[in-house]
Amino acid sequence: MEKTEKIDHVNLVREVLMRVDAKRTEEITRAINELLEEGEIVGIGEVPIRMRISCPHCGKTYEKRPDEDDIKKIKEIETLKPAYYYPAQELKYPNGERFYTYRPGTESVDKLFTRRNLIALSILRHEILNLKVKNEIKRALLLCFASILYECSKMKRREAGSWGEKNYVIRPNFLELNVLHVFNNRFNRIIEGKREANELKGTGLFLCNDARKLPLKDNSVDYVFTDPEYGESIQYYELSYMASCWLGFESDWKNEIVVNPKQGKDVYEYRRMLVEAFKEIYRVLKPGKYMTVTFHNREIKYWNALMYAILNAGFEYVDAIYQMPQREYTNWLYARNPGEMRGDVYITFRKPVEERKIEDIDFIKLQKIIRNIIVPEGKRIILLHGGFATYEQLARGITLELLRRGLLHSEEIESLNLERIFDDYFERVKGKGKVWTLKKRDWNKIHDIDYIPLDRRIYWLIYATFEEKGQVVKLDDILSKIFTSLKNAKTPEHKEILDVLKEIAEPIKKNERPYWKLKQYYIPELAEFEKPEIPKVKEKLKLEDLDHDRIIAELARLGKSFGFEIWIGEPERRKNPALEKYATMKTLKITSISRTTRDRLRNVDVIWWKPEQIFLIEVENTTNPRDGIIRMANIMEAKEINAELITIIPDSRLNELRKCYEEPAIKKLLSGLTVRYLTYSKLMSSIDYVDNLNEFLEMCNKIKFQ
Numbered sequence: 001m002e003k004t005e006k007i008d009h010v011n012l013v014r015e016v017l018m019r020v021d022a023k024r025t026e027e028i029t030r031a032i033n034e035l036l037e038e039g040e041i042v043g044i045g046e047v048p049i050r051m052r053i054s055c056p057h058c059g060k061t062y063e064k065r066p067d068e069d070d071i072k073k074i075k076e077i078e079t080l081k082p083a084y085y086y087p088a089q090e091l092k093y094p095n096g097e098r099f100y101t102y103r104p105g106t107e108s109v110d111k112l113f114t115r116r117n118l119i120a121l122s123i124l125r126h127e128i129l130n131l132k133v134k135n136e137i138k139r140a141l142l143l144c145f146a147s148i149l150y151e152c153s154k155m156k157r158r159e160a161g162s163w164g165e166k167n168y169v170i171r172p173n174f175l176e177l178n179v180l181h182v183f184n185n186r187f188n189r190i191i192e193g194k195r196e197a198n199e200l201k202g203t204g205l206f207l208c209n210d211a212r213k214l215p216l217k218d219n220s221v222d223y224v225f226t227d228p229e230y231g232e233s234i235q236y237y238e239l240s241y242m243a244s245c246w247l248g249f250e251s252d253w254k255n256e257i258v259v260n261p262k263q264g265k266d267v268y269e270y271r272r273m274l275v276e277a278f279k280e281i282y283r284v285l286k287p288g289k290y291m292t293v294t295f296h297n298r299e300i301k302y303w304n305a306l307m308y309a310i311l312n313a314g315f316e317y318v319d320a321i322y323q324m325p326q327r328e329y330t331n332w333l334y335a336r337n338p339g340e341m342r343g344d345v346y347i348t349f350r351k352p353v354e355e356r357k358i359e360d361i362d363f364i365k366l367q368k369i370i371r372n373i374i375v376p377e378g379k380r381i382i383l384l385h386g387g388f389a390t391y392e393q394l395a396r397g398i399t400l401e402l403l404r405r406g407l408l409h410s411e412e413i414e415s416l417n418l419e420r421i422f423d424d425y426f427e428r429v430k431g432k433g434k435v436w437t438l439k440k441r442d443w444n445k446i447h448d449i450d451y452i453p454l455d456r457r458i459y460w461l462i463y464a465t466f467e468e469k470g471q472v473v474k475l476d477d478i479l480s481k482i483f484t485s486l487k488n489a490k491t492p493e494h495k496e497i498l499d500v501l502k503e504i505a506e507p508i509k510k511n512e513r514p515y516w517k518l519k520q521y522y523i524p525e526l527a528e529f530e531k532p533e534i535p536k537v538k539e540k541l542k543l544e545d546l547d548h549d550r551i552i553a554e555l556a557r558l559g560k561s562f563g564f565e566i567w568i569g570e571p572e573r574r575k576n577p578a579l580e581k582y583a584t585m586k587t588l589k590i591t592s593i594s595r596t597t598r599d600r601l602r603n604v605d606v607i608w609w610k611p612e613q614i615f616l617i618e619v620e621n622t623t624n625p626r627d628g629i630i631r632m633a634n635i636m637e638a639k640e641i642n643a644e645l646i647t648i649i650p651d652s653r654l655n656e657l658r659k660c661y662e663e664p665a666i667k668k669l670l671s672g673l674t675v676r677y678l679t680y681s682k683l684m685s686s687i688d689y690v691d692n693l694n695e696f697l698e699m700c701n702k703i704k705f706q
């Protein structure tokens with residue numbers, strides 16, 4: 001090959017691809033590297049395009065294009081070699097195989113750094129190791145050193161957080177940060193952390209140990225929190241190899257609990273190793289005490305392996321919760337492409353006091369699980385998300401449901417192919433990738449009032465935050481309300497929240513800080529005047545009517561689950577015949593009452609009836625809550641029945657209701673009575689967790705009128 005002509009990288013790759021099998025990228029890269037090394041071709045290498053300088057006198061920073069002197073200096077540095085140790089180990093296992101997550105350009109640890117940073121890091125490491133200080137100080141400095149390696153490597157990119165990728169990867173545009181600056185900054189943060197840790201009472205024992213062989217006594221530990229590897233999603237040992245090489249640690253590959261074909265570990269090996277680890281935890285935990293496991297994987301087979309290991313060790317399942325990651329929680333608004341949810345599930349188990357015999361898992365027919373659990377749950381999730389659900393949303397909800405029902409560890413589940421099930425039972429939306437909707441015949445059976453979509457729930461929760469905190473609130477307040485109310489399968493994604501939030505509120509700045517302010521139209525007192533000018537009013541009113549009927553349907557379901565007969569108001573049923581199926585009483589069974597009282601009762605939105613206990617429930621929406629209160633008070637005035645009164649109110653009208661209860665005439669009407677009220681948002685956030693009537697009543701706000 002002639003060396004006279006310059007060829008850039010893109011054209012070089014094109015040239016090479018024309019000559020070899022395009023699939024063999026690894027070989028191609030190796031070939032190119034060999035050619036570069038042998039001088040057959042000349043690489044242009046890395047070209048600095050911008051630099052940031054901070055002035056030591058005024059402290060200001062500014063950016064500039066590198067000038068001739070800068071380039072000369074960089075070139076000079078390129079010719080130097082680190083004087084002290086630096087890791088040049090190849091990213092390979094001891095058997096000589098390349099890492100499972102290998103990407104071209106990252107053949108060895110030193111290749112992850114620019115020459116300048118390699119030199120700076122090797123000096124820094126040398127200086128730390130040669131300090132005449134206590135070992136613990138040296139260790140803290142080495143911790144700081146290890147924690148800056150990624151920042152100081154060529155993997156660092158502009159505006160990218162720490163290690164966003166699951167492998168070693170160098171992008172064409174990267175940043176070279178100043179090692180000393182990064183070290184100093186990190187050092188200060190570590191000091192802060194150490195101070196905070198020192199203020200905490202208690203002691204800690206840090207073990208660098210195989211989780212399957214703990215140097216701890218039987219029944220000696222009070223609580224375990226553990227975060228095992230998630231199947232094959234992240235290769236933690238590979239990722240820690242860079243730091244291990246700098247610090248001189250051996251990587252204990254054979255003990256890594258992971259799925260990795262290159263290490264010869266399949267899902268069964270992973271499961272076997274997890275069984276050993278969880279048996280060890282079981283041994284050291286005190287009986288009756290708890291263990292929380294955090295896990296994230298979209299594939300059932302890994303969940304299956306995890307649950308199999310935990311239950312086989314002897315643990316009992318207690319509860320599970322889905323949690324959005326903190327980083328996304330705070331950054332979500334600024335994410336240009338919010339993408340998929342990457343939260344974790346936290347599952348709590350208990351070591352039983354009485355050792356129980358591990359029963360053989362019941363033989364459960366897979367078809368039954370699919371038909372009775374997976375498909376109905378999938379339908380609920382699709383409806384919840386307004387008719388369309390992604391693979392992530394479906395898989396998360398279904399996994400949690402299987403977990404709750406104690407089925408996730410069963411052998412039948414292991415080979416479950418969720419995607420295929422979704423394709424069989426739901427309709428894949430064309431051109432949208434992994435998104436499903438219901439089949440047409442299922443849509444025909446469903447009415448709008450049979451479910452409450454997530455966006456309405458989010459809407460009420462946002463409103464509730466404004467009600468509680470005033471018309472200007474922090475995003476954090478809104479998010480924490482939503483994430484503490486809509487749990488597990490219902491946890492919404494960024495976009496879903498943002499869509500609703502933008503409709504009701506607008507971002508503003510107060511004292512240079514971002515807040516959200518309720519739009520004028522959505523402030524009920526002002527709404528009366530604003531309505532005619534808003535084009536979407538009709539749609540909004542229709543939606544509020546629908547909410548009203550949906551809440552009636554939910555209350556009917558709930559009352560029935562508490563063992564009540566259900567009455568649904570005649571006007572409601574007339575307006576929306578779909579409500580008919582939720583009523584279990586077609587005629588009022590309440591006897592020995594006057595005609596007037598009967599007529600009034602017929603108009604009550606929902607009645608929960610048992611011979612010994614009656615609840616009159618009014619569901620408010622756009623109308624003034626006073627009407628419902630007066631209707632219920634009139635019924636009680638006749639003293640013919642003994643009933644309890646509940647008002648369900650949209651979050652946006654809560655203040656109106658409270659004001660109503662303050663009115664002297666209403667107070668008089670209700671004297672001697674106890675009324676309860678509940679907002680839409682509170683009803684929605686707790687309805688799935690209420691097991692009995694008492695729990696429901698405790699959830700309601702209660703006022704006793706003298």
Ligand SMILES: C[S@@+](CC[C@H](N)C(=O)[O-])C[C@H]1O[C@@H](n2cnc3c(N)ncnc32)[C@H](O)[C@@H]1O
Nearest residue numbers: 209210211212227228229230236237255256257
């Ligand atoms: C999901 S990560 C935990 C991350 C950790 N919670 C954190 O925030 O840094 C799983 C960890 O398990 C470790 N691991 C894998 N096999 C292990 C074993 N046999 N004993 C102890 N730890 C192991 C991996 O090195 C990895 O750091």
